[in-house]
Amino acid sequence: MKERTEMRDDRQQSAESKPAKRGMRVAAWAALVFCAIALMASSLLAKYVTESQERAEMESSGFHISSNYLEEISQTYTVADWGDGFDILLYNYEKENVAQVSEVDMTYTVTVSEGTTVSVTDQASNVPDEDNDDIYTFGKFANTTYHTLHVTPGTTVSKGDKITVTVTTVAPYKKMLTATFSIARNSKPDYTIEDQGNGTVLVTVKTNDYADIMKVTWDPDKLSPDNTNILMAAWKDENPTGTFTVESNSTYELLFFKKSDEDVGKTSGTGTEITLS
Incomplete structure (x- = not known):
């Protein structure tokens, strides 16, 4: 009988100790959270103070931009x-x-x-x-x-x-x-000049918002215009400059025949005047 009483006392003591342990854990977590918040607050405060000091120094030194x-x-x-x-x-x-x-x-x-x-x-x-x-x-x-x-x-x-x-x-x-x-708007046309690798050079013009006259100049010793293109029908090597009128937001292609095996490569630019050399 005495042994049973002691066993009940032990279980009661164990049950009573569990809430106490949980309370200690809660208190420990609360302390950690408080420390973390305090650390963050002090860091932000230090940053604010530093920035305020720097701004004050800039203003007092006559630094203005x-x-x-x-x-x-x-x-x-x-x-x-x-x-x-x-x-x-x-x-x-x-x-x-x-x-x-x-x-x-x-x-x-x-x-x-x-x-x-x-x-x-x-x-x-x-x-x-x-x-x-x-x-x-x-x-x-x-x-x-x-x-x-x-x-x-x-x-x-x-x-x-x-x-x-x-x-x-x-x-x-x-x-x-x-x-x-x-x-909001781009009034300058873009263009590329690219060697096609088949004896021709292709000029591609993207007009963007530009709508007016384009001017093209080429080296007659190296290139000759494709007169089958209606835009280039009147262009001659004797006067190696041609113009054509473009509409906005449009793409135009101009083909030139090469007179040598020199690789022209690929270049790009912006503007209303194009020079092929």
């Missing part, structure tokens, strides 16, 4: 017509407060989406890249000034595509300005 399109928080713009490209202005002052002119020399880089090129000039139309290392210098000026970024989409960029332009300062502080541009 802005743009007519590029922003720290990227914006998206629609370009009505690529044409020969478009310009983005980079200022040595805050555009919201022209009185805040940069008091320090600045250097920066420019990156653009694949298939796009960019050229940089200062207000005097000089290239501010003395070492040709694609790091541009925005020198300290007493007055407001600007640099011009001329962005030219390549032949692989077509209507509806988007390109991104980003300026990142290298010194004395780091700041990034960026924007995305979408094309």
Whole structure:
């Protein structure tokens, strides 16, 4: 009888200890979660404090740069017509407060989406890249000034595509300005010149939104136009220049006969004038 009583006491003690263990585990998990949240909060706070300090240092040192399109928080713009490209202005002052002119020399880089090129000039139309290392210098000026970024989409960029332009300062502080541009219209035709490997060279013209006159010039010692094509019927080697009128959003093909075995290869371009050499 005594043994049974002791067994019941043991089971009761075991049952009473289980809630206590579960409570300890819950408390341990709660402590871990609290520590994780506290760590994340302190990390975010440290980042905020660091960024705030950097911004305060930039402003106090007279570091100022802005743009007519590029922003720290990227914006998206629609370009009505690529044409020969478009310009983005980079200022040595805050555009919201022209009185805040940069008091320090600045250097920066420019990156653009694949298939796009960019050229940089200062207000005097000089290239501010003395070492040709694609790091541009925005020198300290007493007055407001600007640099011009001329962005030219390549032949692989077509209507509806988007390109991104980003300026990142290298010194004395780091700041990034960026924007995305979408094309609504392309008034320049694209063309390819390709050796067909059978004694002919084919010129293919895609007009995009262009509707006017195209001009083609060729080397009469190397090529001769296919006069069976109605567009080229009046073209003669004696006067190796021909024109034809195109409609928008159309494709035209012009065939030339080779006079040598020289491989012309394949090239492409953009514009209303095509030269075959």
